[in-house]
Amino acid sequence: MRSFTRARTALAACLLAGALALTGCSVLGEESDGSSQTGQQDRAGADAGAGSEADVPYDVVPLLKPGKKYFGAAVDGAPYSMKGVDTYTKMVGKQPNLIEYYAGWGDGFDATGVRNAWGEGAMTLMSWEPFDTPVADIAAGKSDAYIKEYATAVRKLNLPVVISFADEFNGHWEKWGTRNVTPKDYVAAWRRIHETFIDVGASNVIWAWSPNIVNPVKSVKLKPYYPGDAYVDWVGLIGYWTIEEDSAFDSLFGATRDQVRTFTKKPMILLETAAMAGERRRADIRNLFAGVSADDDMLGFVWFNHKKRADWRLEASPLALKEFKRLAADDSFGFDVRKP
Template sequence: MAIPRRRSRSRPTVAVILLVAVSFLAAACGGGSGGGSGGGGDAKADPTGAPAAHYRVSSSLLDPSGRALGVVDDKTPWQYGIVDTFTKEAGRSPDIREYYGSWGEDFDAEGNAFLWKHGQLPMMAMVPDDTPLADIAAGKDDAYIRRLAGQIASYDGPLALSFAGEMNGPWNSWGPEHTKAADFVAAWKHLHDVFDAQGVTNVIWVWTPHVVDSGTTAKLRPYYPGDDYVDWVGLIGYYGPIDGVAFSSLFTPTLREIARFSDKPVLIAETGVAQSAQKEADIRDLFQGAAKAGVIGLVWYDQRKNWPGSKQLMDWRISTSVGARAAFQVEKARNKFGHSFKNG
């Protein structure tokens, strides 16, 4: 359920300007390296001018032992109301706070640091908007990618990054009928390679297709960049009148298809249960099915929103009824959803 935004190219943030200035002064004085946090080790000066990431994603983050619980909406990291609301409704604060970002926008290092400080792993779903993936793959936006890499590296914490999610959805300009799968893979690899060249070590790369159903029939294997370019597999799917009403039909077929070419940890990166007479039963089915499938977590869309491509208003919120809220709280506890990434 990607939320498109207007494409904008904003100026570098104050944090980035200060980072560049400090790097320049350190180089002019022959400055030494400083100790990094988060297991990153000492950061050595790079003669190419690549930014040094202070935080290095650990193996316990890449392959977490527990099941995380998250929340997603289109608000910025600073808009913390969604976290407070989710905490009250779910009976537990979220472990992941996912939000949307548009290609061309600057990364909010301070906002993401705020989330990480308050116990949420930030997850940014980057939407390419009207930018052709073939142009990204060809290097036409490399100046922006390098700037973005520097901004993310300056944030002293981990970031789960999903680029061009629901790439198998025909409703997206980067999906089937609009963009070749090969262009998606090439753009993903190019973005990843530029980040690597810039010394970015604090990103968890999340490949995020929509579940395969009647509206997304494209095979997923051609869209997969390869295990060297992916850390987590994310899945997007909703219980409702269009996507499905059971984990076995909504997620299981896609999980089986992905298992044929990847064994990376799976996160349900965006999900929700629409208001209906069976919402309580669907919530139980979601948590039980996800736990049985061995996912590393699920991220809930706790909003009212029109179904993409239609005027049908759907209510995904936990609090649509006392029963729905109770079912959510009971099932997330019973199936052990709740994992602090700060503690590994």
Template sequence: MRNGTVRRRRTSALVVAILLLGPLLTGCSTVQSAAAWNDPRHPVAGGDATGSGPAPLWTGPGQVQAKGSAESTTGRTPAYDISSLLQPSKKYLGVEINGAPDSMAPAEQFASWVGAKPNIIGQYLAWGTSFDTTAASNAWSYGALDFVVWEPWNTTLAKIASGASDSYIESFATAVRALNVPIAMSFGHEFNGNWYPWGTTGTTPAQFVAAWQHIHKLFAAEGATNVIWIWDPNDIDAVPDVQLKQYYPGDAYVDWVGVTGYWTQDGPSTYGSLYLPTLEEIREFTEKPFIIAETSVEAGSDESASLTELFDAVKQHSDILGFVWYDFDKGGDWRIENRPSLLSQFQSDVASGGFGLVVKPTS
């Protein structure tokens, strides 16, 4: 999420400002970025190995366990089997909200507002920051996936692909594997836009693909197959001339396709105009399931209709697994809690069916 409500209204001056101030504005949440940047609270690895116990290793597409045979013979707890989470029977209701999941109080407050527990909790993490084991543990204990939106500030995709960050990536992957709870993760989100340095103005599609594949391979080599990999372009309405296929790492490296798209008062106002063109283009090269990885509804006369369109899109399409609600006052007030009428509608839409997925097994 960028400052401002309509992405295509970005001026060149604002793009330059973001490039200069990137590390200070990491992610959509300024609070999260300030907390994440070189935060000493985040150890490289921590926590006891937990998860699915003796369940078999997941070796589906993109989740090959490179060190599986060694782990099975040395007694190491198998990597958490994420297969049941990839195609769930119910929908995901996610949230990005200030302070979570380092603290679960904001997520619990959100649950009290909307009448359902979120089962995905997003956070923005700057490149160079250690894996936040506290956040991931908190989310999992609550019954949710920690969704790490990993942002490559202060580097380049070419450097990442060349191996310049290998020690950092390996330590991150080692920490993910050691904690051994499932997490969701995207890298370089909204790469098809020109508002981030890893986007179209600063990199090539080949560099993005090479960096993504390199990171994924390093995670596999560390046995960190407990990750759901989310490839997350912005909806193409804002950037219609950028072809998405050239940025796709391949089915072996992606579990979900995440689409970022906001319901604004002067932009696309229906599923058919906001999401469908993007989904149709993506369907030309992959059948991976979708998740709306970042969204909200702008306040105004169309907010009720927009919220209806959002919920209907998720409920009516089996290949859309759910959505992640951006509950911040940034670049506009996107919060649900201070709009009583819209909140009541949100509660009804959640209760009317499809949501309520139990992420964490009870036994």
């Protein structure tokens, strides 16, 4: 397995020097199809050092650990349609700047949705779910043609995107979870996907490695599933406040955070979270905002505003929604991702 660093900050110098053998600069000669123009208009100087080089990938470095927190949401229909996001924005009083959506392995790249979100100052976060394809087959190269086609589409659009492959892998409830996938195959599949993206020059991706919180699966250790710092940008924690969990932020996320910190110092984000409707919801929401604010390495959160297994929608609890709106007004949450 090849070893490399991403070296995005040196990308422009790499191109000018002709050092195309460096990782992240190996293949940059593809023609722009015009779809990247939307992103080019809003780059806020990201390509200032690249002159008129249309083939320079979008520099995601300023988005890896920005000065303010991500204020994310997952809502019905987004990002292909932003109507739900607009409704959510009016409801909570602030525009989300990270829009999570879910895509099945084998789906095409939703370039339209990425453009739609970007047009409203938001980046997309795709949870890529291999429901019908064994992870071992991906690791063995049986999906290489699909991965290359997908990566090429991402590169041609040339807007920053976040990709989380096969999240909640440490749980037994997913097809790609512990009952069906070994750590060895999971790591091999992740690295193969990542390397294919790099090979086609698609360094405009932020890679989020996303375990479920360890509380319900304490016997499953996370380190064997970690692809390595060269393949990961964010650690995306997935966890929900339920009546089975203590309300404290550290009770919910602390054990997972502490275990992850034994093998990587990559920044973290709550990739998917919400609080169960009920009397405790306001307190849970206060703990969410306070916990994210208190940790400099916690980049923000994505609120899962869906009715699935439980009603996680903020509108289901008017008093809790009022508290969420009050806390969301804090200027440290949210920013235009086009101007990080």
